[in-house]
Amino acid sequence: MKLYFATNNLHKVAEVQKILIGDFEILSLKDLGNTIEIPETGDTLEENSRLKVRYLYDTYGLDCFADDTGLEVEALSGAPGVHSARYAGTPGDDRKNVDMLLENLKNAADRNARFRTVITLITDGREKQFEGVVNGKIINERRGNSGFGYDPVFVPNGYVTTFAEMAEEEKNRISHRGISIRKFADFLLSSKK
Numbered sequence: 001m002k003l004y005f006a007t008n009n010l011h012k013v014a015e016v017q018k019i020l021i022g023d024f025e026i027l028s029l030k031d032l033g034n035t036i037e038i039p040e041t042g043d044t045l046e047e048n049s050r051l052k053v054r055y056l057y058d059t060y061g062l063d064c065f066a067d068d069t070g071l072e073v074e075a076l077s078g079a080p081g082v083h084s085a086r087y088a089g090t091p092g093d094d095r096k097n098v099d100m101l102l103e104n105l106k107n108a109a110d111r112n113a114r115f116r117t118v119i120t121l122i123t124d125g126r127e128k129q130f131e132g133v134v135n136g137k138i139i140n141e142r143r144g145n146s147g148f149g150y151d152p153v154f155v156p157n158g159y160v161t162t163f164a165e166m167a168e169e170e171k172n173r174i175s176h177r178g179i180s181i182r183k184f185a186d187f188l189l190s191s192k193k
């Protein structure tokens, strides 16, 4: 079965394809000759994920899905949340985003945070959402060189290493994105039976 991912990020496409190999062929907007950056104008991860998948479905009528992720920090009332990619301004810049986060948390005793991913799937015209969450803490300075985004300052609960100090497979096993993709994959595989 072919499933279209409303993204132009080929790294994400490969990650999902790895999990669904054999049963599903994951294609992207690029495979449709479409290079659009779908505007993310929603106020929540749920809305943005839905907005992206609706664009693809309404334009092409194909079975498809989209994801949206944010870092939600307790002491910042859930910020940067849906604005995680461009927290320090446009265009998005990981280094500036992390600087801004550390600055805004300078005097905060509460360091609790979570990454949250929402995937929206449309098959046969029906929508379903899947959520993946990982809870952790924001530390005071960067540690580690792997990963991207806020990885160097995020330590998942039960660990002493940041996401940026973990091997990719270890991060994928416990991460928000890994959890949401496996929920989505389980649903697809069980509804195929």
Ligand code: IMP
Pocket (backbone or CB within 6 Å): 067, 068, 069, 070, 071, 084, 085, 086, 092, 097, 115, 147, 148, 149, 150, 151, 163, 175, 177
């Ligand atoms: P997206 O919705 O997957 O594009 O993620 C939005 C933003 O959230 C990214 O630009 C990153 O700043 C941040 N982000 C998403 N996933 C991760 C992650 O696994 N580690 C660190 N930062 C992430």
